[in-house]
Amino acid sequence: MRAIRCNQYGPPESLVVENLPELEAPAGHVVIDVKAAAVNFPDVLIIENKYQFKPPLPFTPGSEVAGIVRTVGAGVTQFKPGSRVVAFTGQGGFAEQAIAPAAACVPLADGVDFELAAAFTLAYGTSHHAVVDRGALQAGETMLVLGAAGGVGLAAVEIGKALGARVIAAASSDEKLAICVKHGADATINYSTEDLCERIKALTDGKGPDVIYDPVGGVYAEPAFRSIGWRGRYLVVGFANGEIPKLPLNLTLLKGASLVGVFWGDFARREPQHNHAAFQQMTQWIGAGKLKPYVSARYPLEETGRALRDMAERRVIGKVVITP
Numbered sequence: 143m144r145a146i147r148c149n150q151y152g153p154p155e156s157l158v159v160e161n162l163p164e165l166e167a168p169a170g171h172v173v174i175d176v177k178a179a180a181v182n183f184p185d186v187l188i189i190e191n192k193y194q195f196k197p198p199l200p201f202t203p204g205s206e207v208a209g210i211v212r213t214v215g216a217g218v219t220q221f222k223p224g225s226r227v228v229a230f231t232g233q234g235g236f237a238e239q240a241i242a243p244a245a246a247c248v249p250l251a252d253g254v255d256f257e258l259a260a261a262f263t264l265a266y267g268t269s270h271h272a273v274v275d276r277g278a279l280q281a282g283e284t285m286l287v288l289g290a291a292g293g294v295g296l297a298a299v300e301i302g303k304a305l306g307a308r309v310i311a312a313a314s315s316d317e318k319l320a321i322c323v324k325h326g327a328d329a330t331i332n333y334s335t336e337d338l339c340e341r342i343k344a345l346t347d348g349k350g351p352d353v354i355y356d357p358v359g360g361v362y363a364e365p366a367f368r369s370i371g372w373r374g375r376y377l378v379v380g381f382a383n384g385e386i387p388k389l390p391l392n393l394t395l396l397k398g399a400s401l402v403g404v405f406w407g408d409f410a411r412r413e414p415q416h417n418h419a420a421f422q423q424m425t426q427w428i429g430a431g432k433l434k435p436y437v438s439a440r441y442p443l444e445e446t447g448r449a450l451r452d453m454a455e456r457r458v459i460g461k462v463v464i465t466p
Contacts, residue, residue: 144162144466145238145239146202146204146236146237146446147159147201147202148188148189148200148203153189153454154454156447157203157450159443159444164239165212165241168215170243171214171215171218171243172211172221172227172229172241173213173239173241174209174229174240174242174247175211175212176235176238176466177257177260178207178208178260178463178465179206179208179240179464179466180207180235180263180264180265181464182265182453183453185453195232195407201233201234202236203233204233204235204236204464205235205264206235206261206263207228207242208227208229208256208257210224210226211247214244221244221249226250227247227249228247228259229248229263230246230407230410236443236446236464237443238466245414248421261293261460261461261463262435264294265435266297266424266433267417267421269294269355270421271404271417272379272406273305273353273377274305275416276404277355277375278375279353282307283307284352285298285302285307285352285355286312286342287302287309287322288333288362289356289357290322291311291313291318291321291459292458292459294380295311296321297435299322300325300427300434301427301433302326303432304433307352309329310328310330310346311329311330312331312332312333312362313330319331325436329345339368346371350369350374351370352371352374359382359383359386360384361383363389364389368393370397370399372399374397374400376401376402378401378402378403389401435460436461437462438459438460439458439462440465443465443466449464
């Protein structure tokens with residue numbers, strides 16, 4: 143079977159396609175024929191050795207897949223060959239076959255598109271954990287979403303609206319902001335052309351947002367945090383900007399505000415029952431039309447490097463997928 147391989151840490155262009163032996167399912171695991179694998183920003187960081195998760199070389203990147211179960215390992219009873227599933231694999235997703243723990247697989251109904259399913263798990267899992275669990279966003283409150291046109295950003299916009307909050311989307315272009323409005327954003331900020339602090343102040347009548355969702359980091363973090371409302375919750379989701387910001391801690395004192403870390407992968411591992419409940423709620427929201435994963439581009443396996451380069455250079459809107 144064909145797979146993308148990272149044989150040495152480096153940029154997306156260093157990835158290669160190799161032919162590998164067909165996979166065998168260990169006990170408690172399944173082998174999936176991959177129909178779609180979502181691209182996420184951590185995939186870029188992992189191949190460059192800049193992420194907290196560091197798989198040994200060589201490895202196949204890609205953590206989020208949807209497809210059909212090929213074989214099952216000993217002890218697996220909830221799935222059988224032919225079952226449609228979506229799975230969070232951690233690694234190994236950018237390939238024609240992937241291995242996943244059976245416990246990390248979710249059954250997929252016949253009518254659900256593989257590409258949309260692959261685009262859902264990490265982005266919406268992360269954003270639900272951030273907004274609902276860590277941020278405790280309430281109906282009637284205001285949430286600012288930085289990097290709002292990315293996969294996790296759009297998910298946060300939709301989840302905020304499903305909760306009954308007012309959502310302000312911030313992104314780097316009018317094209318990206320137009321997508322955010324289609325997904326429910328009430329107001330927008332183009333931080334490439336507008337002063338972030340002044341625009342936040344104008345859109346919140348000087349009160350500041352109750353919750354700030356930040357998957358970007360870098361230069362936007364401090365001006366955003368300076369603008370947060372009283373008892374605000376600042377959600378530290380990631381650092382797509384490439385720079386980990388250093389915030390003056392006196393700002394938390396002056397605003398009675400909280401800096402809140404968000405790490406969905408460990409949450410899902412440590413608190414599986416709470417994670418399962420979150421996905422049950424989101425499944426209901428999907429049925430009600432409140433959540434609509436947006437896949438903006440599809441790449442064949444051979445163009446995985448280009449997909450990751452587009453992600454690294456922030457050209458991606460919503461989610462993109464690899465289709466082996």
